[in-house]
Amino acid sequence: MAARLHSFADADALARNLATDIAKHLSDAISARGSASMAVSGGSTPKRLFEDLSAHDLDWSLVTITLVDERFVPADNPRSNHLLVATHLLKNRAAAANFQPLYQNVASALQAAAIATEKTADIGNPFDVVILGMGADGHTASFFPGGNHLARAIDADAPRGVMTMEAEGAGEERLTFTFPSLADARFLVLHIEGDAKKEVLEKAEAGTDVFEMPIRAMLNRAPSTVEIYWAP
Numbered sequence: 001m002a003a004r005l006h007s008f009a010d011a012d013a014l015a016r017n018l019a020t021d022i023a024k025h026l027s028d029a030i031s032a033r034g035s036a037s038m039a040v041s042g043g044s045t046p047k048r049l050f051e052d053l054s055a056h057d058l059d060w061s062l063v064t065i066t067l068v069d070e071r072f073v074p075a076d077n078p079r080s081n082h083l084l085v086a087t088h089l090l091k092n093r094a095a096a097a098n099f100q101p102l103y104q105n106v107a108s109a110l111q112a113a114a115i116a117t118e119k120t121a122d123i124g125n126p127f128d129v130v131i132l133g134m135g136a137d138g139h140t141a142s143f144f145p146g147g148n149h150l151a152r153a154i155d156a157d158a159p160r161g162v163m164t165m166e167a168e169g170a171g172e173e174r175l176t177f178t179f180p181s182l183a184d185a186r187f188l189v190l191h192i193e194g195d196a197k198k199e200v201l202e203k204a205e206a207g208t209d210v211f212e213m214p215i216r217a218m219l220n221r222a223p224s225t226v227e228i229y230w231a232p
């Protein structure tokens with residue numbers, strides 16, 4: 001629908017301000033509805049944000065956190081987004097939050113997606129907060145260019161929930177929430193850092209082909225405004 005850019009002097013200022021804005025949205029959700037839900041991304045960008053956010057004073061026991069996407073790997077794998085969140089977010093005051101993983105200890109990613117869909121059915125209708133990242137190839141969540149289920153994952157009519165994704169640039173098989181599960185978040189954030197990501201964003205904004213750069217699905221079609229938080 002729309003996107004709005006919030007620029008900060010550096011990554012510290014970005015993390016501090018975004019953590020404050022997220023904490024406010026979570027607190028407002030708790031005041032309004034008695035609980036709050038948030039889906040966060042993995043990757044290298046959110047560590048500082050998670051550290052800052054974990055220290056915020058709110059009733060974390062009423063907050064359920066899940067992942068926007070995950071690799072089909074157990075939580076002790078260094079590439080696990082669950083491990084990242086456990087190390088950098090589920091600590092300090094945020095140690096009291098509830099966490100719902102996408103990975104499940106079952107034989108296939110397909111089975112894990114079905115279980116994760118069931119287990120998250122009550123928490124994201126819509127999510128109070130969704131924090132998206134973006135890769136250099138224009139992927140967001142696990143909506144990868146060339147992904148085997150990309151068309152279904154970014155379809156505005158796809159069911160809410162988690163599905164699988166395989167793509168050349170993705171490494172392990174992935175689990176990802178579908179576009180409709182994420183795009184109507186009450187606070188929908190795209191968190192990116194560095195000049196290279198800014199250039200990727202500008203390229204995405206200049207075109208329309210969602211299969212070339214799946215982030216365009218969010219930028220152009222999300223029912224919620226995409227709040228872009230960026231620092232050089």
Ligand SMILES: O=C1O[C@H](COP(=O)(O)O)[C@@H](O)[C@H](O)[C@H]1O
Pocket residue numbers: 040041042043044045046068069070081132133134135136140141142
């Ligand atoms: O693969 C992934 O990467 C993106 C972006 O990661 P970054 O390292 O460039 O910050 C991330 O948003 C996604 O959740 C993750 O699975």
